[in-house]
Amino acid sequence: xxxxxxxxxxxxxxxxxxxxxxxxxxxxxxxxxxxxxxxxxxxxxxxxxxxxxxxxxxxxxxxxxxxxxxxxxxxxxxxxxxxxxxxxxxxxxxxx
Amino acid sequence: xxxxxxxxxxxxxxxxxxxxxxxxxxxxxxxxxxxxxxxxxxxxxxxxxxxxxxxxxxxxxxxxxxxxxxxxxxxxxxxxxxxxxxxxxxxxxxxxxxxxxxxxxxxxxxxxxxxxxxxxxxxxxxxxxxxxxxxxxxxxxxxxxxxxxxxxxxxxxxxxxxxxxxxxxxxxxxxxxxxxxxxxxxxxxxxxxxxxxxxxxxxxxxxxxxxxxxxxxxxxxxxxxxxxxxxxxxxxxxxxxxxxxxxxxxxxxxxxxxxxxxxxxxxxxxxxxxxxxxxxxxxxxxxxxxxxxxxxxxxxxxxxxxxxxxxxxxxxxxxxxxxxxxxxxxxxxxxxxxxxxx
Amino acid sequence: xxxxxxxxxxxxxxxxxxxxxxxxxxxxxxxxxxxxxxxxxxxxxxxxxxxxxxxxxxxxxxxxxxxxxxxxxxxxxxxxxxxxxxxxxxxxxxxxxxxxxxxxxxxxxxxxxxxxxxxxxxxxxxxxxxxxxxxxxxxxxxxxxxxxxxxxxxxxxxxxxxxxxxxxxxxxxxxxxxxxxxxxxxxxxxxxxxxxxxxxxxxxxxxxxxxxxxxxxxxxxxxxxxxxxxxxx
Numbered sequence: 259x260x261x262x263x264x265x266x267x268x269x270x271x272x273x274x275x276x277x278x279x280x281x282x283x284x285x286x287x288x289x290x291x292x293x294x295x296x297x298x299x300x301x302x303x304x305x306x307x308x309x310x311x312x313x314x315x316x317x318x319x320x321x322x323x324x325x326x327x328x329x330x331x332x333x334x335x336x337x338x339x340x341x342x343x344x345x346x347x348x349x350x351x352x353x354x
Numbered sequence: 355x356x357x358x359x360x361x362x363x364x365x366x367x368x369x370x371x372x373x374x375x376x377x378x379x380x381x382x383x384x385x386x387x388x389x390x391x392x393x394x395x396x397x398x399x400x401x402x403x404x405x406x407x408x409x410x411x412x413x414x415x416x417x418x419x420x421x422x423x424x425x426x427x428x429x430x431x432x433x434x435x436x437x438x439x440x441x442x443x444x445x446x447x448x449x450x451x452x453x454x455x456x457x458x459x460x461x462x463x464x465x466x467x468x469x470x471x472x473x474x475x476x477x478x479x480x481x482x483x484x485x486x487x488x489x490x491x492x493x494x495x496x497x498x499x500x501x502x503x504x505x506x507x508x509x510x511x512x513x514x515x516x517x518x519x520x521x522x523x524x525x526x527x528x529x530x531x532x533x534x535x536x537x538x539x540x541x542x543x544x545x546x547x548x549x550x551x552x553x554x555x556x557x558x559x560x561x562x563x564x565x566x567x568x569x570x571x572x573x574x575x576x577x578x579x580x581x582x583x584x585x586x587x588x589x590x591x592x593x594x595x596x597x598x599x600x601x602x603x604x605x606x607x608x609x610x611x612x613x614x615x616x617x618x619x620x621x622x623x624x625x626x627x628x629x630x631x632x633x634x635x636x637x638x639x640x641x642x643x644x645x646x647x648x649x650x651x652x653x654x655x656x657x658x659x660x661x662x663x664x665x666x667x668x669x670x671x672x673x674x675x676x677x678x679x680x681x682x683x684x685x686x687x688x689x690x691x692x693x694x695x696x
Numbered sequence: 697x698x699x700x701x702x703x704x705x706x707x708x709x710x711x712x713x714x715x716x717x718x719x720x721x722x723x724x725x726x727x728x729x730x731x732x733x734x735x736x737x738x739x740x741x742x743x744x745x746x747x748x749x750x751x752x753x754x755x756x757x758x759x760x761x762x763x764x765x766x767x768x769x770x771x772x773x774x775x776x777x778x779x780x781x782x783x784x785x786x787x788x789x790x791x792x793x794x795x796x797x798x799x800x801x802x803x804x805x806x807x808x809x810x811x812x813x814x815x816x817x818x819x820x821x822x823x824x825x826x827x828x829x830x831x832x833x834x835x836x837x838x839x840x841x842x843x844x845x846x847x848x849x850x851x852x853x854x855x856x857x858x859x860x861x862x863x864x865x866x867x868x869x870x871x872x873x874x875x876x877x878x879x880x881x882x883x884x885x886x887x888x889x890x891x892x893x894x895x896x897x898x899x900x901x902x903x904x905x906x907x908x909x910x911x912x913x914x915x916x917x918x919x920x921x922x923x924x925x926x927x928x929x
Contacts, residue, residue: 264466265672265723267459284522285456286725287465289671290678292824295694297725300732301449305529311694324396418724425718432921433752433929434708434745437715438738444718445731452724490920540929548927656719664722666839667776670832677831 266315268294270302273310280312288313386587391517394460402586406516407461408477409588411468414454415479419472419653421447423487424496432490439536440493446533450526457518473658481639482565484647491544491551491558497537499559499566499604505534506600507570515587538607545612552612559608560616567631568639570597576636601629698764699804699860701754702902704744705765708755709910710786711737712917713773722776729821733783736814743807756921760904760911767901768850770910774843777829777836781843783822788875789854789868791815796863823879830883837884844880845888852893853901 265287271280283302288294294313302308322330338344347354378397385392392398421444428444431437455465471477482500487493508530511523544555571577571593583589591599601620608615619632641647714734721727745751768786773779794815797808829840855869880887900906921929 264464265668267456284453284525285459286452287723288725289668289828290675293671293725293828296821296824297729299694300729301452301725304445304449304728304732321395324393421719421727428715428718429712429916430920432756432924432927434738434742434755436929438735438742441715441718441731441735441738445728445735448721448724448727448731452728455724543929547929548924550924551927660720660722663720664726664776666833666835667722667726667829670836671828672832673836674828674832 265289266317268298268313269316269319270294270298271312271314272298272302272308274308276309280310283307285316386515389513389515389587391520392515393517401582402588403461405583405586406519406588407458407463407468409583410454410458410461410519411463411471411477412479414451414458414468415472415477416483417447417451417454419479419483419657421451422653422656423483423485423649424493426487427490427493430490431493436540443497443533443536446529450529453522453525454519457522460518469661473654473661475645475654478643479653480569481642481647482569483653484642484649485561485565486648488561489554489558491541491554492562494537494540494544494555495558495562497533497535498541498607499537499562500569501530501534501537502604503566503569503600505530506596506603510590510596513587513590519588538611541611541613555611556613559613563616564634564638565642567597567600567634568636570594570600572636572639598628601631605629699858700744700747702764702766702858702861703804704741704748704754705763706769706786706790707737707744708741709763709765709913710769710782711735711741712913713769713771713782714779716773717779733818733821736811736818740807740811740814744804747803752921756918760906760914762904763906763910763914764902764904765906766850766853767907767910768847768853770901770906770913771847771850772909774846775839776825777839777843778846780822780825780829781840781847783818784826784844784876784879785847785851785854787815787819787822788879789851789872791819792868792871792875793861793863796868797861800862802860802862826879826885827883830880830885840883841885844885848888849891849893852891856902858902 266289267285268288268291269285270283272283273280283298286294286297286301288297291313295311298311298313303311379399382392382396382398382402385396392402424440424447425444428437428440431440455468458468459465468477472479482503487496505527508523508527512520512527514520514523541555541559544551546552571580574580574592574594577593580589580592584592604615605620617632619630621630622628623630642650645651711734714730714737717730717734718727721730741755742751745754748754766786768782771778771782791812794808794812797804798812799805826840829836831837854872855865857865877887
């Protein structure tokens with residue numbers, strides 16, 4: 259990304275239909291946000307894949323590190339009481 | 355295509371470097387063995403990274419060089435329906451190149467760098483595109499045979515161990531499903547058309563059959579990268595295995611087309627439950643690979659010329675963006691997510 | 697009939713020209729964008745020509761003098777600036793025209809209502825690029841100005857009345873001029889001066905008089921189809 263002709267990388271998120279959230283579709287290059295949106299439209303929705311688009315400069319995304327995977331995600335693994343299946347309810351009780 | 359590209363600087367520091375290295379390698383091997391995906395920020399062996407970049411770059415280059423032989427016929431497509439189909443197909447190839455360059459960028463390279471290597475002849479693209487499209491029927495033969503061979507190669511890549519590559523391939527395979535069918539339909543129309551059209555179709559199949567078989571790469575015992583790629587699950591079937599599968603698929607399809615495959619040695623082998631086929635001319639393959647195919651020079655020159663002719667356009671857009679970011683006062687404005695809603 | 701031929705030929709010929717960019721665009725993203733526009737136009741052409749007769753007979757078997765497109769759309773691609781100047785001039789015209797047709801009750805109202813959305817995007821695409829090329833680098837500024845100047849003489853024809861196209865040509869021209877002027881100003885470029893049509897050429901495309909490059913374009917487009925009379929593809 260050094261020479262003057264290199265355009266920055268953008269990440270593209272597509273809402274495939276109303277009611278769903280935007281999902282990461284891929285990335286592309288564009289000189290600025292306006293063109294990034296248009297390029298995203300041409301590239302990622304040309305088969306009617308979307309009704310709404312987000313584009314974000316790739317450099318603006320902060321990601322968790324694989325090195326922190328254990329401390330980030332494992333502690334959630336031993337808390338089954340957060341899930342409804344943890345609780346026993348007598349048979350025949352409804353609407354719970 | 356993942357949101358965040360490789361970061362090779364934040365490796366663990368515990369223990370000696372060797373122990374840490376061994377631990378990371380074990381974790382990598384376990385992930386691959388469990389058929390799980392490697393993602394951009396995961397540690398990976400340098401050779402795995404290099405091998406992926408090489409393969410993905412070659413794949414991306416093949417998509418964009420592959421636009422040329424077919425684009426050669428857009429202006430002469432013999433009906434408006436065919437013209438629309440062909441434009442959409444060539445457009446898809448640009449799109450697929452784009453997906454693949456993006457996926458490769460997650461490994462810490464850039465599209466610019468990869469294009470420079472292509473233009474300098476330091477990275478390859480599929481040799482098949484060094485053959486010329488001499489008649490309209492060649493567009494059909496490319497769709498049926500070249501895309502057919504590509505799909506046979508690509509479907510297993512949807513399960514390749516590197517996440518961004520696998521995801522790009524899922525999208526590509528989905529979009530390409532029309533490519534092969536349109537080629538087959540095109541050839542069928544010719545085969546059932548006038549005698550001149552039929553002859554045109556047969557001639558195209560004669561010229562494209564053997565190069566298509568070569569697309570699967572050298573025989574297994576002569577393939578430089580195969581064994582390691584299979585161990586890493588970048589690749590899942592051997593060259594010969596995929597080639598044989600392709601022949602088995604094509605024989606009945608050719609019959610239905612009313613065209614013959616230019617290989618007198620093709621016959622059903624009852625014992626093995628598959629087709630035998632003739633000897634491939636690997637000398638031709640090596641020659642085309644070395645740059646001595648009919649169109650090597652032409653394809654690369656057109657690519658370089660398009661890139662060079664476009665430089666002032668890319669510079670202009672970059673300059674405009676800089677000016678307007680400066681006028682807006684902050685670089686921060688560019689960092690806001692931007693939304694468009696239909 | 698005249699109207700469907702005129703608008704259909706505009707779309708067909710411009711689509712063909714844009715198709716010539718395949719494999720030559722300045723950047724991959726633009727390969728995809730130009731192909732999208734070409735495909736939209738080809739779709740419009742096929743619908744419009746089918747009002748008149750068989751689309752392939754009309755596209756492939758008419759002689760040059762029977763084509764009714766404006767001369768603007770047949771001009772060769774030139775550099776990217778020339779293509780964008782052609783896109784700006786034509787898509788602003790087409791957008792205003794189709795908006796008008798879509799609200800009317802003519803036979804093209806439905807078609808125009810669908811096409812106007814496509815054309816709005818083409819117009820936006822052209823505007824974005826004219827802005828960037830005009831206000832980009834010194835080189836791009838010069839190229840964009842040259843392109844605007846070179847194609848200016850073909851724009852007068854856009855406002856010649858076409859039989860069956862029920863719009864106010866003067867209002868169309870005023871709207872077009874205001875829109876183009878606004879883009880050109882923002883792009884730090886100058887609106888070309890001089891006549892909007894060559895004295896010999898005003899309205900000639902609509903009457904079947906074309907420019908030299910068009911004959912060559914048609915020869916290439918039609919040759920295969922004509923080489924196999926009666927064949928289906």
